[in-house]
Amino acid sequence: MRASDRAYATLLDEIQSGALAPGTVLGEVEQSTRLGVSRTPLREALGRLAADGLVVQQSPRVTVVSDLDAGDIRELFEVRRALEETAARLAAARADAATFAAIADEFAKANLSGAEGLDAYYALIARFDAMLDASVDNDYLIAALRTIRTHLVRVRRLARDNPDRLAASVAEHRVIASAIAARDAELAAHATHVHLHNALTSILTSLEGSHTEQGAA
Amino acid sequence: MRASDRAYATLLDEIQSGALAPGTVLGEVEQSTRLGVSRTPLREALGRLAADGLVVQQSPRVTVVSDLDAGDIRELFEVRRALEETAARLAAARADAATFAAIADEFAKANLSGAEGLDAYYALIARFDAMLDASVDNDYLIAALRTIRTHLVRVRRLARDNPDRLAASVAEHRVIASAIAARDAELAAHATHVHLHNALTSILTSLEGSHTEQGAA
DNA sequence: TCTTCAGCTAGTGTATACACAAATCCGCGC
């Protein structure tokens, strides 16, 4: 594995997990020393993070971890709705019905009790997303969605899901998967709309309730 | 201006204009020599082009200018529809009505005769896009749109617009601008849908008619 | 005391040298 890939993966994980908080200054010498790579691959990693929007060049001399406030989350979901509704429509037209019927069944049977249930939930969602990507068969759409998902990992970290929301989310995914299996593009798109609306509402409510140390705008 | 920016700008222009045809191998030493920069900034430029999707790493040793066939154009327009319909909806909700009423008027009065008419058309479209971006006020959406537009420059190059299509396109833009000015989000979105459908149809027809030396799939 | 300028410092931008990996070509063996 290349040094620049390692640096990128490490920094990505640290930003997504919050270990590197928004506003943290990322000096090239400092970070390259810390990560054990030289400045050249580190610069490449920073460039990729900047392309993703996870870091920004605050001034010509200082790169910082980008901020992510409630406004950003709303913006993110506006784009996400556009892309995922389109993905749902395309999948309904193109996907293998049996495959989505099968995963709809998995959503129906999903058990979310305990911490391992949460992991299982995220794993199931990830598999569903991967199936959707494969079905839409559109590199440009997938690339755009990947960028959005990269940011959403941070959002998830900020707003802890509550159990009720998780159960509802699974049910919503089941509807989407069923609609795709039934080749009902409109239903798939509208179910996605509803799902994302509920997810956003839940996240924003969660943020409202816990803005104890959240930075002021 | 940084050497990496110059290299990026030059390569971008050459790829968009077709001077660097799809499939052209971009060796680091070769290109850095040609552009008069060293390998380090050139690598950064190649990295940004790869992030844009304009070049791809065909193998671990060879970077080539990415191809763009009719299938890509369809994919591109699927994403474009998703993003621009959303942008139109958001603009209808947020934009300054007077500004869009004014540009709708410009579309109504646009004169497209001659080659300078074509330039005026593209300039007007560019201004409209910029106004839309400013109105939607969503960095993530704008970033996604920017990527798509980067590819669309190449599409335009492949498929020469005919005068009839240009006139129709102006009329369609007038409808969209008017809808935004009237705060009619649904009309703006649907007019955008129709516009992009027509644009895609025209492009694909143009490609059909002139696939003399277009590579076979 | 405040302002301004000069020099220093820290950190990025760029160039280049070195290391490594893959592909190709030539020679040898079968």
Next chain:
DNA sequence: GCGCGGATTTGTGTATACACTAGCTGAAGA
């Protein structure tokens, strides 16, 4: 003559040295 293996070559991955710029600090003059 054909195939296989090793050496050479070419090109990327990484490290590091050098250059330049911006920002800061200090002192000196008004």
